[in-house]
Amino acid sequence: MLGCLPAAALAAMSSPAPGSALGTATATATAPEGPDRAGLRRDTSFLLSYQVGTVVVLYTLPESVTNWTEEQRSDYSLDSWWQNVRNPQWDSDDFYLNYVLHPYWGAAYYVRARExxxxxxxxxxxxxxxxxxxxxxxxxxxxxxxxxxxxxTPVAGAILGEYFMGVRARTQALYEPGEPMEFRHRALLALSDPIGAINRQVESWLGIEEGNASFRPYMTTGPRRHASRFDGDIGPDETIYGLRLYYRW
Known part of the structure; x- marks a missing residue:
């Protein structure tokens, strides 16, 4: 799950945009008082958009990686989705997917909420x-x-995530508030909170100030707009998936 995002975190970390959070990483004084609900809602909006993008990437990977057959790739619809969600299964994915990557991303979710x-x-x-x-x-x-x-994902992720929180606290304690960090410590903080690192970088690339924008995935079904190979004047319905950017100024 979400196996492509660590690479994005490392890419953002290795070549930070000017003025981005990664490019000017400094130690923070204290955590904010009380939960930052607005911040977590924004993180969630970005995260849901990443999940859609991850499925697009997985769709292009071979069956040996995803275990998705050609029939599954070509037969996606609301009907197949409804049939699937009603029948959870014990999967046969590789060990590293189920018990390494999934706990890591469970920890990433956990750390983002803790932060x-x-x-x-x-x-x-x-x-x-x-x-x-x-x-x-x-x-x-x-x-x-x-x-x-x-x-x-959530149970092992919470255990690993709490360990990450300790690592983050010890790393930040090495610096005075506002003091620039060495690259290895920026890397450690990015890898222990990849969602936060990616979100800050994306906001920097888009020139978005905190709280002014969000991404939301959407899905709509309607008559096929393009010419089809089927008989008749109106083709079958088609389902369209995409992302909407909401920006406030």
Whole structure:
């Protein structure tokens, strides 16, 4: 799940945009008081858009990686999605996918909520919600939700994520507030909070100030707009997937 995002985090970290959070990484004084609900809502908007993009990438990968057959790739629809979400299965993915990458991304969800000021229990539920959103959302267009992913991702992710929080605290304690960090410590912070690192970089690339924009995936079904190979004047319905950028100024 979301296996392509670590590469994006490393790319953003290795060549930070001027003025971005990664390009000017400094130690922070203290965590914000109370949960930052608006910040987590914005993180979630970005995250859901990444999930859609991840499924697009997975769609191009061979069956040996995704376990999606050609029939599954060509037969995605609301009907197949509904059939899949009602039939979660114990999947047969490789060990590193189920028990290495999934816990890592469960930890990424967890850390993002913790960095927004939420406690351990709320962050565990956030990790569970984001994992379920992927399993029962866009991925379910192609396959049944994975039972072990729904469990392993948030539970193992919370354990690993709490360890990451300790690493982050010790790393930040090496610097005075506002002091620039060495690259290796920026790398450590980015890898222990990849969603936050990617979000800050994307906002920098787009010139978006915090709180002014969000991405939201959408799906709509309607008559086919283009000429089709079917008989008749009106072709069958088609389902369109995409992302909308909402920007406030």
């Amino acid at each position: 927004r000021g939420y406690d351990e229990r709320a962050s565990l539920w956030y990790s569970f919600a984001m994992s379920s959103a992927f399993e029962f959302g866009v991925e379910a267009l192609f396959e049944e939700p994975s039972i072990q992913d729904i469990i392993v």
